[in-house]
Amino acid sequence: MPKVNVAVAGLGRIGKVHAEITFTRLENARLVAVMDVVSELANSVAEKYKVKAYTDYDALLKDPEVDAVFITTPTNLHKEMIVKAAEAGKHVFTEKPITVTSSEAIEAIKAAEKADVKLMVGYMRRFDDAYATAKKKIVEGSIGNPLVFINIARDPGAPPGWAQDPRLSGGIFLDMLSHDFDMARYLMGKEVKEVYVKGDALLYNEIKQKGDLDVVTINFEFEGGGYGLIHGSRKSVFGYDLRTEIMGTDGTIYVGSQTDPNLAVGSKDGLIYRGVQWFWSRFYDAYVLEDAAFINSILRDEKPPITGVDGLRVVEIAEACWRSVKEQRPISVRRTL
Amino acid sequence: MPKVNVAVAGLGRIGKVHAEITFTRLENARLVAVMDVVSELANSVAEKYKVKAYTDYDALLKDPEVDAVFITTPTNLHKEMIVKAAEAGKHVFTEKPITVTSSEAIEAIKAAEKADVKLMVGYMRRFDDAYATAKKKIVEGSIGNPLVFINIARDPGAPPGWAQDPRLSGGIFLDMLSHDFDMARYLMGKEVKEVYVKGDALLYNEIKQKGDLDVVTINFEFEGGGYGLIHGSRKSVFGYDLRTEIMGTDGTIYVGSQTDPNLAVGSKDGLIYRGVQWFWSRFYDAYVLEDAAFINSILRDEKPPITGVDGLRVVEIAEACWRSVKEQRPISVRRTL
């Protein structure tokens, strides 16, 4: 069986997941190297999987055994790392979002095109069984013509570490809600045309000080018709609260739930359910399928299911959102490529 | 339009409901009289509806304007009241259970037969939209051949007033679980053949002292095949908890829910749902349809949908349950008519 030799660059939580998946779950991938600027981290992961450890990205890219790189570092590093990998002839999987700005995204996309390497962006929700089935049902016509997309996304808390700095992460519209914009495009099969955003930092002082927002509501329109509402919040005291719905002329599809149905305690106060506890358990399979899709696109020499342009479109929407918040008026989404 | 003139005898909560329904909701019924031994009660209800008030049941039965009587008194009074009504040529609707003992039930049934009057027993759950639709789905074959009936029934608290005395009410198997046995027979379309009961008074001292039970589990078998489990409890701290399921060869139907889905409060402790709050709201429509069915059976001269024999069958099951608890062995249900 032909196999793709992969390396993972950036060994935070999500990098470790991609290392584990490519090692244990994919028959046609072979983990050959890991890289992190923290050498202890690189060494410990390398030892576990008996693979090479790097602390220098350029050195990793010179390794002829590596066919493809998973980039799992802070967003502001993505552009340069993608360009370098492409120039080194490596296929690239980058965690979402592709880059902080649309101009960076275009640079990354062009580098990959020029080098003729695959470039895939990790919007793993597309591979989640519930979202994937929703897409399938919509394509099959189960709800008729899709008219309205609604997404409510509340994280349990403020983002950790570097993701709190909007200059590194792109802020709430990119770091958090780009998943939801990707779903809007994917499930409706249409581009976002115009956004009108209300929002502020109402929950956390540190977010306000860094210039990011933590509560937003967005009303938007799709090209070719159809409307959308997105609400994002950086707080949900009982756990993740992520729900999506798509109303069509003949039905409505609902994805997600705020409650873990598996435990209820009935007491005098009522029945107490827990919030969703199983984020990683739930989405682990999505990461597996996502990584498999990337590997398959390389082996079959096909376009990856989530392209650099898909990544760019979401950055463009986020940029329009920022303008709408600042100028307090509806903003048309500008296509830059 | 031909109309049936009705009287309600016994003006507790359930009697008032039948008075209101026959007055306001049924086009082909006309409330003409009400009766209660408490004269203030009889007078106030009569005044509201501008109908006759009686405090004496025999006097009510002599009223030639009355075509049919709703008997909504304590269970131990049912037998004599049914017999008298039949002898007076009045059609009879009796609240459940029909009587405290099977021999009383037979007497009541025979009196109605002899007088050629309708006799209907008020198992209103059969008219609840969810249970009625479940029956329809089963008959249509949605779940294939029904094999297992499971019923979990928890009341919010101990029964009030006279219903706490098993000599007046028949105890937990008749006063509470006869609804569930009626559903077992109705949904499975089969008679109950044998029961094995475990139970005790584990929740309330007063129930123990009066010789009734408050927690029971029952394993039973249907004639012609199929099994059943029933659990009853006189306590559920957050509200009614009534759920029924019927598993067939090709599917399972679930009726009821322990949670009111209409309100959830998400706090640090989780999402708190209320128990079922809308007992009367939910079942009000069932009472309306039940009363309509009784009136229609009179006008069309048809067998009522829940006959005296249906009422008797449930009393026989309850008697077998009492024997099983006392003798601690499986008991065959004896058919007495």
Add this chain to the structure above:
Amino acid sequence: MPKVNVAVAGLGRIGKVHAEITFTRLENARLVAVMDVVSELANSVAEKYKVKAYTDYDALLKDPEVDAVFITTPTNLHKEMIVKAAEAGKHVFTEKPITVTSSEAIEAIKAAEKADVKLMVGYMRRFDDAYATAKKKIVEGSIGNPLVFINIARDPGAPPGWAQDPRLSGGIFLDMLSHDFDMARYLMGKEVKEVYVKGDALLYNEIKQKGDLDVVTINFEFEGGGYGLIHGSRKSVFGYDLRTEIMGTDGTIYVGSQTDPNLAVGSKDGLIYRGVQWFWSRFYDAYVLEDAAFINSILRDEKPPITGVDGLRVVEIAEACWRSVKEQRPISVRRTL
């Protein structure tokens, strides 16, 4: 016990409900007359309750026995009927919305003020147990400071009869979504400051031809901070779909559900739940409490819980929504009184 003598003017479905409730459920109200321009309708309802029948509204208002009038006619008739009732010295309960335009609402409010009669508007959801408990929880501080109001409202179908004509009904923002705007004001305890609306008639040709909308999304802002999203649709193929949520700094309250939890059929296709079936059953108790609140405000000479100004505020929001749709920009809500 002092009682308020009431009349119901307009005997469509909702008028009949108010007649039934004031007759059967309210101890301190006495139904004395009903009125409809269709004489058969007036007579049949009057006969049932043994009260007076009118076909002429002016004649009804001259009846000295009548203390208060329930106005349950098409919206475009409300203003004149409220003014006339006030001038006749009758207290007024009007079904929602108060009027089609804000200037009409002001006229109605001023007439009631001048005559010193009570004027209450029928936003019965405030009396629904789930919504009322949500309000109570918010006031108690269960969710901290409320920040975001979200409401998804999908009717099962296009409105019937006169309500299809936006000139008579005020269109989707008044006829349907005024309930939701009333809830936004009520639950958040703040006025709506600005709205931005997207919408079209995407479902029904007849709605398009009459100049109304059937699918809308609204992003709005509250005075003093906080944001809102409302989505309305005139179609939901499986039943009512009404859900509201209020996110605060320390929790989120969810009201409503798209599913009737009481019946599920498990087959090879999955578990099939029904949509919400019990609209009338669910909200009947809310109508009872609403009517009781109106009667009590008269007997206690207090301000009704939903005033004419409450009714006006919602009309002002609806007018801003229409402007936003037409001018495709955010519109400030103008206070006219």
Add this chain to the structure above:
Amino acid sequence: MPKVNVAVAGLGRIGKVHAEITFTRLENARLVAVMDVVSELANSVAEKYKVKAYTDYDALLKDPEVDAVFITTPTNLHKEMIVKAAEAGKHVFTEKPITVTSSEAIEAIKAAEKADVKLMVGYMRRFDDAYATAKKKIVEGSIGNPLVFINIARDPGAPPGWAQDPRLSGGIFLDMLSHDFDMARYLMGKEVKEVYVKGDALLYNEIKQKGDLDVVTINFEFEGGGYGLIHGSRKSVFGYDLRTEIMGTDGTIYVGSQTDPNLAVGSKDGLIYRGVQWFWSRFYDAYVLEDAAFINSILRDEKPPITGVDGLRVVEIAEACWRSVKEQRPISVRRTL
């Protein structure tokens, strides 16, 4: 860090899971060998993890590097494999149930005691977050004194391969419902005293021919008070249907759900939910915690959380169930050790 060197014997699906977990997730375990009688299987797994491959169990046990063995073979092989491992001085984790008969279980337990090695039985549900939290809540007193245990367990289909032969698997009471009996003992904190079972093979001819059952209902009693109901079925057309509830004097805990809340398709037929899809995803974390608990019990030289005697108790209950079905009477559970 001290580490336990482990081997996995039997590389079916569940064996592979234990190999993956001990390799990737446990810091203090080291996978050193795998064994299967099918050499291709042993070799491919060994190659993946770069560990030793065995096809002969006795040879594996002679490997001095191996500290502990995971036995993941058909049940009828467990007894001999446990005894041999103990005699070789290896700690033993055996998949559930411990053995087919109670006399075999006693032999296995005694061998482990004699050799002074750990023996743990894999009832992983105890480590599932929902079940574990339920246990915690019960111990904390959230529901007062637990009185009733109810468990409904429906598998999506007949068991595969060897598990269809009750001589190899112990039949429905051991192969399937031993999980539920383990939970009964665990959550109630009491032993099962007496069982009364109804059951037959009503779903599958092949199960009937092999002498196993596919539909059972069980009514049982706990020592020291309290009752239980268990229903098991080898068919649930829409997916796993596993629900447990424990009613106490002051509350009720519900574990499990028949519905995946994450996707609903609303069409004219209602809202269609899927059954539970994520068996492995859901329980994967439970397997991880279970394996960690075994490893920790070795390193800390403590009694494993699920002992050989725990395994034996469930076998004794299953034996009583078989007798009850055959003799059609309540059977006391006999303690054999």
